[in-house]
Amino acid sequence: MTKQQRYFIGFVNTPLLWLDNPINGLQQFSIAKTQIPFQEKIDKNIRLGKWVERLVSHQLQQDDSIKIIEENIIIYQEKRTIGELDCLLLKHNTPYHVEIVYKFYLYDPTVGTSEIDCWIGPNRKDSLTEKIDKLTTKQLPLLYKNETQSVLKQIGLNVNHILQRVHFKAQLFIPYHLNNHNFKLINPNCIVGYYYTFEEIKTLQNCKFFIPEKLNWLSEVDVQINWLTFSEFKPQLKLLLEQKRSPMVWIKDSKGHTQKCFVVWW
Incomplete structure (x- = not known):
């Protein structure tokens, strides 16, 4: 099995971080699983986030109900980049803007006051709370910027008809010796191990x-x-x-x- 296929299988088998109940208004966009091998050649030096975008694109292409319109759409203000839309697609002819996220979080019960606050990056440099805030205040609102409207017009989309979703997956790790903890907001199937x-x-x-x-x-x-x-x-x-x-x-x-x-x- 190639490394690319290992990445793809690991990605496909990672559950969505939450399911039916939105978190801070963020609704998940679910994609049907496919076992069709991932064979796209990708520069091995690109970062993990870009790999994930290509893996998601491969999944989307296997779903007959989905048509990808554009991916990685860079939005400019004059000559300055102000953001990027991960994916615009049609599902059953309904247009969607989907932001793609794949994270590794560790549960530190000493951080914050809520379950969401306690999920942080392995090096304590990022957190689930920060990512949710970025999605809700920057990444998704980018769709409604004036600079984005001209791009949407060129590809024949009306912003008022577009639904916004996230495809947010994560591998979660809990403290060694933490047992029988009831996580109410996140999908417990995302917990894959401990941290020590x-x-x-x-x-x-x-x-x-x-x-x-x-x-x-x-x-x-x-x-x-x-x-x-x-x-x-x-x-x-x-x-x-x-x-x-x-x-x-x-x-x-x-x-x-x-x-x-x-x-x-x-």
Whole structure:
């Protein structure tokens, strides 16, 4: 199986972060699953977010009820870029503007006062709250800017007829030892593993470890890799933590069971 196909399968199997009940007015745009292989050649150096956009595009193209109108539409004010629309499409002849999001969040119960506030990025540099705010105050309102109207007119769309949605997927990680916690707003099926401190990960010294590259965060755990013993893994991990970088780690126990996790510097 190619790396591209691994990314695609991992992406397809990632659930939407929430389902029927909108969060802050944001409604999800669901896409039918497809197992048709992803074979598009993409520059391996592009960032994960751009990979996700291509994977979504591949999915959309397999759905007979959907017609993609335009993707990655850059909006200019004079010569200055003021934003980008991820995707304009027709579903059953109804026009949609869809913003595509794929995130990795860790649950820190010490942050904020609500369930949504507590989901933060592995390095504490971003959060679910910040992303929701950006979607509701910048990315979706971009559709109604005067500069966007001329673009819509060129492709024959009336802004008053366009429905706005997000396609927001996430892999979620909860603290080691957090059990039986009831998450009311997010889709619990998005929870794929735990995160550990350095002291906690030391309790798993009998396991094998691997630190995947960022694009491989999308993938399911690949068992056909060069697993490291804890003594081999420890110096690599310590170097990252000293740089205040929280890596994703794949773990395999003595029985061959695997898990994804993060090890945090904080």
